[in-house]
Amino acid sequence: MKRKQVLIHNKAENVEDRGDVVWAMDQDYKLTAYNASFEEKFKKEQLGKPIKGMDLRSIYQNGVFFNPCNKGCEKALNRYATTAKHTFEEEGHTYVHEFSFQPFIDVSGEVAGCCIWQKDITDEVSNIHKLWDSERKYREAQRIANVGHWEWDMIKDEIIWSNQLYHIFHQNPKEFKASFASLMEIIHPEDREAFQKDVDTSIQKNAIHDIVHRVIVGDGEIRYVHQKGRTFYDELGNPVRMAGTTQDVTLEVMTKQQVVQQNNELQNFVRIISHNLRGPISNLLMLSKIYDWGKDPMNDDIVRKIENTTEALDQTIKDLNLSLSLKNADRERFREIKLTDVMKDVDGLLSEEIIRAKATVNTDFSEAETIFGLKSYMVNIFYNLILNAIHYAKEGVPPIIQLVTEENSGYIILRVSDNGIGMELTPEKERKIFNMYGRLSGATEGKGLGLYLVKTQVEAMNGKIGVLSEKEVGTTFIVHFEKHH
Template sequence: MLFYGFIIVGLVTVASTCAIIFLLDKRQNDAKIINMAGMQRALSQKITKNIYVSQLNESKPNVLSEDAKQFMLVHNAFLNGDTALNISKLENKEADSILNTINVYQKNIYHLATLSKSQIPSSNELNALKIWEGKFLAGMDEIVHRLELDASNKIKKIQYFSTVLGFATLTFSIILFVFFIKPIFSGVKTLNEEKKMQKDRLKSILENTPNAIWSVDTNFVLLAHNSAFTDFLRDTHTKPIGIGESLEAEIPMQSKKQYYKAFNGQSFRRDIALTNVDGNVIHSELYFNPIYNQKGEVTGCSIYKNDITERVRIFENLKKSEESLKEAQEIGNIGNWDFDVESERIIWSNQLYKVFGQDEETFKTDFENLLSIIHPDDRQAFQDDVTMCLERKKEHDIIYRVISKEKEIRYVHGKGIAFFKEDGTPFRMIGTTQNVTEREEIKQKLIAQYNELQNFVYIISHNVRSPIATLQALTYIFDEKNTEVNSQVIENIRTTVNALDQTIIDLNTALNLQDISELDFTQVDLKGVLSDIELLMAKQISESKAKIITDLSEAPTLPGIKSYYTNILYNLINNAISYRSEKRTPIIKISTRKNEAGEFVIRVSDNGMGMNLNNEKRKKIFDMYGRLSGKTQGKGMGLYLVKTQVSVMNGSINVESKPDEGSIFTINLKNKTLSELLVTS
């Protein structure tokens, strides 16, 4: 871009300069013509005077014929141009027209001036000579005037082009500075700052690691180190050594060989065992790496020390307890494994083949084959857990399903830890896997039964309370003496009882989700659902004077389970009324639509008290017993049930809220087929 900018300004400069030079050349030519026009004017006067003198003396002056030739030569140069005189033809149309007009007077004067001695001009010619001279002089004056005006215009054009050129150059210079030069300076400044930040980060990394790091040149002079290296020297009875001092005297001959090996360009790892000042044996692994200069020459080496005492202790304990472990594995139906990350080979204990239900002779124990016997639905979760262990150094702990060679599904519980090199690269994992099939099956049955019981109890508590309250209110209205009122009351009781009966039927359906079939999955009319809810909540709506505004035009019906939609909207409306603001009439807006992703969206908003939500609180209100506020008597189950039922219908629910403004609940339901919903469930 910068190159093209220079090209553009160069072209503008050249073009403007050429235009200026062209105008200057024209101006110079016009100046010559104006100068010669003055000479031509004086010459015409001289010739006229000499013609009169020749008539009085009856002899022609010698200069008359020479002046006449010069007079004609210049006049022809004006008409046609003359290279000898370095004059171009007049380009001013007005001046050229005047020159053609006075051409006849010039020729008449020239004619009289070039008559031979024997030829005598007539009296008429002599009388007209003065007139011809006057008109010729007037014409030449007008030509000079026109040329001077043209020259003035050319000077203005030169000034214009000079101004344009200067402005363009200034503008380009400003643009060049703002958009190119200034960013370059800023970039250089940013690079310097980034370089400093990188240096600070590197220093922070070196100082924050508990492992000793140091580097030396080929003469064993200490170049750099962190504080952990100083601690390492103190723990091993070595005197303190500063940067620029030699380590050679402190390094045993056997260890020097390792340094020389690195000086020869080799990177390697070595395990050592040293006794510290407390008399404890410290096991460490040292990583040697050569340091190169820009020419590729080795100038020293860096050493990274990692304390592996705990690891060695674990290995030793494992070795001592190997036989005991084998017996314990058989009793606990548990096996252990050792995973080589780089080769992806896994060593299994004998018992582990029995845990996985595989043949010890035929099954190849590598990571790929292990994945092949894991249940497809659990395979990704297992891979993610292993990745977390290797990349984030988290403990491997997961329960997953495997398929034995007899196609039997078993639940197993895997636990393990990973080991890393000094550069953070994982190279090994070890752990155990236990057969927990019986325990998991019992656990899942208990959880399923517990969840069904909890849902039943709390849904009954939420969805039956309002109809009962309505029935209670109707009994108070009942008047034995007023037949007309009693008829309306009995009709309302009948309607409420029917709605209550339908609610119980729907709840029974909701608690048996595992029995859903295509016949149970229907297009639910939300308008009808809302009508039922308004009837169930007639008392709350009336007492709170709440206004419910609906817009179901974009999606009047949604696929799913009617009882779930009833419970979801019931709880959201009930919350909006329960947490209404005392400052204003409750307004509840319910709308449906279909978003760009093809999902159905239900939006329920209110102008109630609102909540001051953060991420933790936003999540907590959907938990079991989660409470929006301490100002009401609710058990905190409503939103938990809402979230559970939305999830069952393959959806999600989110909430946004501001104190004293209100809340907005947004439900997104994926537009899937029944089969997809059942698989998700």
């Protein structure tokens, strides 16, 4: 028996330097060995000082920390190695400990005793719970955004999909084996070539894989997905895997298509109405020209009103057609435009207005000298913004107009500022300023078409325009143009 206790003692002594609580006992539950952590835990439980040879059964029954040991040791003495988790509170904190019970078998094959190994796994359990919670939130986010992630092992030609991706592609995770070939079967036949080309480009040029295409799911339903990912390479530069996301964008694509269709129908409607009205309008204007004026003052007044109304209607139709033509700008005609050349044209067009208003027009295009677009559009934009500043000058104060460019975050920014009357600007007023026939103020004459045309032409060149204004201080129009690469 003494030889068996020495064997157990030597096994326990091997972990003397560990922070885990380790001890050993023989078949009679007599303590045969323990480490320093065991002694510390023993004292903390107010069980006194451990002594080799002491009976541990009462300790197992009464100790809070040692509570799971009774059953575990019993199984170990019956040749069954086992583990048990034990949760308890100490000083307001919850701890989770894992106990391992390992039987010791002597050379004759008999059970000589067992070793108990306890370790604190509180942090490990907490991390697992955090990971579970993180994964749960990630799955919820994927469901809400209807987006899934994937990873393609190019060597094995295996694709790992997230659960949401199976849902997007209407596939059963237990039945469908994801690979590049099986994915191509899901992609719409007319989109496979474009998809393959985009993947090849991503691999060959280390570029972002980014494409919207159709897939056929379920019983032949066509959906739209947005695939985005990147390629990863080994130390020799060989592509080994690709990872990314797939989002179902069917609703967005269908909505955009519907808007485009409605817009086309609206444009066709305007063209048809314009065409059908031009004939009667021309006839009315012609009749007013051959009318015998001066014989009947009352009739003269009626015909003059008809003439004025007809001319206004004719101009409105021209404005609508001009607006439609501006929105359908041909990007193939876009070029780099020198802003100094634009200003030369505008100076010629506005020379009389500038002299009459005693206006000063200052320009600084040093940070961005060119803009990619149509010169005729830029001339019209400059013309209307400068003319607008002249119209809204303070009475008796010569207008000072500043045109400045700068580069910032992928944009070329044009600022057109003045020292005019300004206004108290609200979001609603800002929106109306750029509406057809909207105006900055009701204090001046004019139809207010200029700013609408400016906004239309800016947007036709993929730009955007905004305005800042302060009453009695002035107004600044800020135009953002995309940089040309």
